[in-house]
Amino acid sequence: MKIAALQMVSGTSVTANLQRAQSLLEQAAALGARLAVLPEYFCLMGQTDADKVRVREKPGSGPIQDFLASTARRLGLWVVGGTLPLESPDPNRVLNSTLVFNPAGELAARYDKMHLFAFQRGTERYAEADSITPGAQPVAFDCEGWRMGLTICYDLRFPELFRALSQPSACDAYLLPAAFTHTTGEKHWEVLLRARAIENLAYVVGCAQGGVHENGRRTWGHSMVIDPWGDVLAMQAEGEAVVTATLDRDRIARHRESLPALGHRVV
Template identity: 65%
Template sequence: MKIAALQMVSGPEVAANLATARRLLDDAAAQGARLAALPEYFCLMGQHDRDKLAIAETPGQGPIQAMLATAARELGLWIIGGTLPMRADAPDRVRNATLVFSPDGRLAARYDKIHLFAYDNGRESYDEARVLEPGTAPTVFDAGGLRTGLSVCYDLRFPELFRRYNPCDLVAVPAAFTYTTGEKHWELLLRARAVENQCYVIAPAQGGRHPNGRRTWGHSMVVDPWGEVLAVLPEGEGVVCADVDVQRLAQVRQQLPALAHRKL
């Protein structure tokens, strides 16, 4: 199956971001992709963290979900919809949710980001817990025969989540890694998750300088189960495609049966 990681440089206007996402999804489908994944916060990179509250949607309602469902149906794609803010129980919190739509436009899976990012180096500081409510459950679904696990950005640093998905053919990591942390850790961690779980990894990311002044690392990529980077886009909007080869999965697992050797 050909899969596509979509890279964006999202801004504060939801309608403009949705138009860009749809254009990139059209491009992925034109290149023959059957599954496409958008980055974290593809629909909004606001001026302030609390901007997410104003555009939060409820299940089955809202323009962001409508765009994803329509695109999946019209293009015949599995779409891993990056993340969008979904209303939480508390009025001052949202869930950072990944929604997956099947090629007939139906909602196939939902994952709410479990691990919330916090960082402060004296120059940059972030604390997602100010606005986000964490999810609690791993999510796996079948995408046209590919057992696929979901994660979001900071989850990448917690290998125990990915172990919950074994055996898995594909893991998705939509992200908006900061430039500072991404430069040092993004590719390193993606390749580690692929190697230790002997699966493909698709990692669509935000990549560039955003209107709010934030700079994200980009480097959207697809990694194979041997840790090889099959395709990568360093910065800017675009699409990177690669093939998930089930024979390659079987070969890696047969020649080095590490998953079968697990003791803990």
């Protein structure tokens, strides 16, 4: 299966961001991708945390969800909708959710980000819990015979989530929309992505924001596809890009046969 990680540098206008996402999705489809992943916050990188709360949508209804469904249907493409803000029980917060639409434009899976990023060094501060309610349930889905695990950004630091996604059956690939900061991404992004691929003997698709945004934030980028042996198959450092690679079922089987680590777990 050919997949595409769509790297963006999203801004403060939902309309403009959806237009850029549409162009990238069309490029992915033209390149023969069957599944395309948008980055975290693809629809909005606001000036303040309140901006995402302002544009939140009810599950199943809203212009961002309509865009994802109609584009998937028009292009005949599996679309993994990065993340978008959905209503949460707390009116001052949102759920940071990945929605997956199949080529018929139907909702195939939804995952609400479970681990919320917090970081402070000098004047650089992030606290997702100020505006986001955490999810509670790991989610994997079947895509044309492939088992895909859904994770988001900061989830990358929690290998137990990846293990949980492989129960009762191992995932073939993990999809990770992200908006890693430049500070943390420079040191940790690639090494963590490769670690998750190696320890699970599965593909990992890291789909990131990459550049300097209108709100002044700088994200690390380096969207990449990693194979089950930890090799980087394709990567884009910064800027908008369509990063493609082909998932090979035989490669998964070969590595899991030669190194049957998944069967050696004792805890």
